[in-house]
Amino acid sequence: MQSPNQVDAQITRLIREEWGRLLAVLTGFGGDLSLAEDCLHDAVVAALQTWPETGLPSAPDAWLITTARRKAIDRLRRVQTNASKAEALAFWQWQNAPEAEELQTLPDRRLELIFTCCHPALDEKSRVALTLRAVGGLTTSEIAAAFLDKQEAMAARLTRAKKKIASAGIRFRLPDAEDLPGRIDGVLQVIYLIFNEGHRGSSEQLTRTDLAEEAIRLVRILSTCLPDHLETKGLLALMLLTDARRLARKGPSGAFIPLEEQKRSRWDRGKIREGKRLVETVLKAGPPGAYALQAAISALHAEAPDFARTDWTQIVALYDLLWKLQPNPVVLLNCAVAQSYATDPSTALEQLEATGAGQHLQAYQPYHACRADLLARQGRWKEATVAYDRAIVLTEAPEEVAFLQARREAAANSGQPSS
Amino acid sequence: MQFMLLIYSQEGSGPQPGTDEFGPFIGAYMGFTQKMKDEGKLISGEGLQPVATATTLSIRNGKTQTMDGPFAETKEQLGGYYLLELADLDEALKCAAEIPTANYGRIEVRPVAVYD
Numbered sequence: 001m002q003s004p005n006q007v008d009a010q011i012t013r014l015i016r017e018e019w020g021r022l023l024a025v026l027t028g029f030g031g032d033l034s035l036a037e038d039c040l041h042d043a044v045v046a047a048l049q050t051w052p053e054t055g056l057p058s059a060p061d062a063w064l065i066t067t068a069r070r071k072a073i074d075r076l077r078r079v080q081t082n083a084s085k086a087e088a089l090a091f092w093q094w095q096n097a098p099e100a101e102e103l104q105t106l107p108d109r110r111l112e113l114i115f116t117c118c119h120p121a122l123d124e125k126s127r128v129a130l131t132l133r134a135v136g137g138l139t140t141s142e143i144a145a146a147f148l149d150k151q152e153a154m155a156a157r158l159t160r161a162k163k164k165i166a167s168a169g170i171r172f173r174l175p176d177a178e179d180l181p182g183r184i185d186g187v188l189q190v191i192y193l194i195f196n197e198g199h200r201g202s203s204e205q206l207t208r209t210d211l212a213e214e215a216i217r218l219v220r221i222l223s224t225c226l227p228d229h230l231e232t233k234g235l236l237a238l239m240l241l242t243d244a245r246r247l248a249r250k251g252p253s254g255a256f257i258p259l260e261e262q263k264r265s266r267w268d269r270g271k272i273r274e275g276k277r278l279v280e281t282v283l284k285a286g287p288p289g290a291y292a293l294q295a296a297i298s299a300l301h302a303e304a305p306d307f308a309r310t311d312w313t314q315i316v317a318l319y320d321l322l323w324k325l326q327p328n329p330v331v332l333l334n335c336a337v338a339q340s341y342a343t344d345p346s347t348a349l350e351q352l353e354a355t356g357a358g359q360h361l362q363a364y365q366p367y368h369a370c371r372a373d374l375l376a377r378q379g380r381w382k383e384a385t386v387a388y389d390r391a392i393v394l395t396e397a398p399e400e401v402a403f404l405q406a407r408r409e410a411a412a413n414s415g416q417p418s419s
Numbered sequence: 420m421q422f423m424l425l426i427y428s429q430e431g432s433g434p435q436p437g438t439d440e441f442g443p444f445i446g447a448y449m450g451f452t453q454k455m456k457d458e459g460k461l462i463s464g465e466g467l468q469p470v471a472t473a474t475t476l477s478i479r480n481g482k483t484q485t486m487d488g489p490f491a492e493t494k495e496q497l498g499g500y501y502l503l504e505l506a507d508l509d510e511a512l513k514c515a516a517e518i519p520t521a522n523y524g525r526i527e528v529r530p531v532a533v534y535d
Contacts, residue, residue, distance in 0.1 A: 121508055169420055169508035169530050176509065 004052040011051055011060075015044055018061050019137030020214075024109035026068055031172045033116060033134070034162045035072055042075075043068035110135055111221055112172050118186045119170045126161040131190040132197070133158055136214070142197075145396065184226060188235050188291070191215050191222075195239050199246070212243055230282050234292030237278035241298035244271035256403040260307045272302045293322045312342035329357035333370055345377040365394035369404060376407070381415025384408075421462065421531035422503050422511040427495040428524025430469055447519040455503060455514070466499035495524060502531070 019040075026036035043064045057063040117131040132138045144154035164170070175183045198212030216239050223232045248262035279299045282292045297318045304310035319335035332355050340348035349371070352358070361367035372387035388408035395401045434440035455461035473489040489496060498520070505511050508528070515526040 119508075121512070167530060169422065169505075169511060171507040171509070179509065 007052045007056065008048070010056060011044075011047055014056075014060055015047075015064075016137045018064070020110050020113065020135040021108065022061060022064055022068070023134055024113040025065060026072070027113060027116075027172050028107075028109045029069070030072070032166065033113075033172065034166050035075065036068075037134070037162070039068040039072035039075060040064070042071035046071075109172075110218070112174055114187055114190070114218065115175055115183060116165060116170060116172050118183065118190050119165070120183065120186065121168060121170060122161050122164060124186070124189075126157055127186060128190050128193055129154060129157055130161045132194060135218075136194050136197070138197070180226065181229065184222065184229060184232065187222065188219070188231060191218050192235060192239075192291070194218075195242075199242065199249075212239070212246070215239060216243065230285055231289040231291050233278050234282050234289055234295050237275045237282065237295035238291050238298060240271045240275035240278070241295055241302055244268040244275065244302065250399070254399050256397070256399045258403070259301065264306065267302065272299075275299060276302065288321075290322060290325045293318055293325070297322075310341065312338050316342050329355075329360040330364070330366075332357040333361065333364075333367055336374070337370055340374055340377070345374045349374040349378070363394065365391055368394065372404075372407070372411070376411045376414075379414075381411050384411040385415065420505065420507070420533070422505050422508075422514075423529045423531055424501040424503065424511070424515050424518065425497055425527040425529065426466075426499040426501075426518060426520045426524065427527060428498055428520050429494050430496055430498070432523050433520060444519055451517050451519070452501075454517075455501065460503045460505060460514070462502040462504055464499070464501035464503075467497065470496045498524070 023033075023036055023040055026040055027033050030036070046067050047060070047064060051057070051060075114131060114135055117134050118127045122130065129143050132143050133140065140155050140158060141151045143149075143158075144151045149157075174180075192215070195212050195215035198215060216236070219232060219236045219239060223229070223236055226232055244267050245259070245262065247268065248264070248266040249257055251257050275295065276299045279292065279295045282288060283296065288296065297315050300311050300315055300318075315338040316335060319331060319338060323331045323335065332352060336348045336352035339351060352371075352374075358367065358371075368387050368391035372384045372391055375381075375384035375387055385408055388404055388411060392401055392404045392408065395404060434444040452461065452464055455464070470489045473487075475486045475488065475490045477484050477486075501514070501518070503511070503514060505514065508530070511528045511530075515521060515528050518526050520526065
């Protein structure tokens with residue numbers, strides 16, 4: 001017999017993993033995202049009340065769908081106006097309801113859900129937030145943390161977005177063929193963000209890992225739908241090449257290991273091969289987009305026999321191209337890291353500071369971590385310690401805090417005798 | 420569902436009568452209106468007289484007040500509208516993109532409220 005806490009944890013994980021698929025199935029019944037979310041939420045509440053006593057049902061997702069459907073019908077019956085319409089909808093839902101054992105055969109409607117969440121009539125931040133919530137199953141507070149927003153503000157944003165979808169005529173469907181290329185760019189952006197959320201890890205490792213796999217799966221589906229869309233391939237390549245290093249990024253106790261110290265034998269060669277093949281295809285097909293360039297950079301890391309023998313000069317050149325497509329201070333920061341190995345840390349830091357990127361990156365943890373590293377490698381221990389402190393304050397993941405603490409201590413100790 | 424496409428522009432910013440551009444501009448409007456009619460989407464659509472002709476009315480404490488001019492003194496003014504019967508917002512946005520004024524003004528797309 002499992003303890004109530006174990007059941008709670010299992011339920012929480014199940015709901016996180018299955019949320020997008022369940023929500024898409026439920027939205028597909030009546031086309032109403034808000035109703036689907038409300039009734040799925042009702043079903044989850046019921047599960048949290050029932051399962052700790054009864055144990056998990058044999059098919060928890062089927063249980064949730066069936067319960068959510070009943071809750072939807074209850075909700076529709078409570079709507080006083082236009083009762084006949086509500087009844088008709090309820091009947092329709094009942095008629096189309098899957099039998100529990102058939103649930104696995106239901107079509108995956110997550111793509112429709114993504115296009116709905118990424119509709120251009122929503123502002124960009126709401127698209128990202130809603131996709132993370134509806135498809136990724138992230139909680140409002142996790143999304144708020146990703147945006148450095150207040151939870152109430154994020155909750156209000158999500159509510160506004162769902163109201164607009166419900167009343168502005170945004171349908172639960174794939175876009176028309178002629179709109180697809182334009183709509184896909186926004187979707188790629190959202191998927192990449194989900195992927196990064198999976199890798200960055202602001203909470204429990206296991207679920208974050210699934211999120212990265214989910215992002216890869218989603219971009220594969222997109223790539224099948226749009227075989228000629230190069231940036232979709234570019235993003236798939238980038239994700240595969242990044243994900244190939246996932247195992248090597250974590251030590252046995254979950255400690256964060258930087259690229260420099262990773263065991264390259266732990267990199268996933270299968271993913272690297274597929275990623276590199278995609279990069280080559282995309283680079284041959286035309287001028288590379290931003291994802292393809294980042295994938296090319298990642299491929300150079302992947303094929304280097306060790307950290308020192310990485311083709312840093314080529315990486316700096318690729319970052320320069322990327323900067324032309326994406327004049328974003330984060331690109332300058334990454335370029336500075338590559339530059340510090342292509343030339344030296346002091347040149348890299350001078351160049352970074354000359355760009356003025358720092359003033360836009362004060363709240364950005366990697367900026368301070370990077371500066372700290374560049375300073376430490378020049379023996380500027382005191383300044384490095386201060387920069388590490390800034391980085392640590394901005395870091396959420398405990399394993400990254402531990403990593404930065406260790407580096408900070410090393411810098412502080414090195415500075416001790418001479419200061 | 421019904422969509423109201425509200426056509427906003429700065430008065431005098433589009434092709435003016437007497438210029439070479441005016442004929443094709445009016446032609447494009449007529450073409451769009453005809454297309455919406457042919458496809459069974461047009462409920463109504465009209466252009467409005469300039470804002471100089473506008474009168475704004477309000478009643479406060481039982482007292483009717485009238486004011487010369489539009490409610491909001493903004494650069495871009497409501498100059499006309501289409502009321503269309505369409506499948507969804509995607510279709511409404513495509514129709515909005517065909518309205519000639521979209522090229523220098525703005526088209527606000529608003530679903531019509533349904534009370535039942």
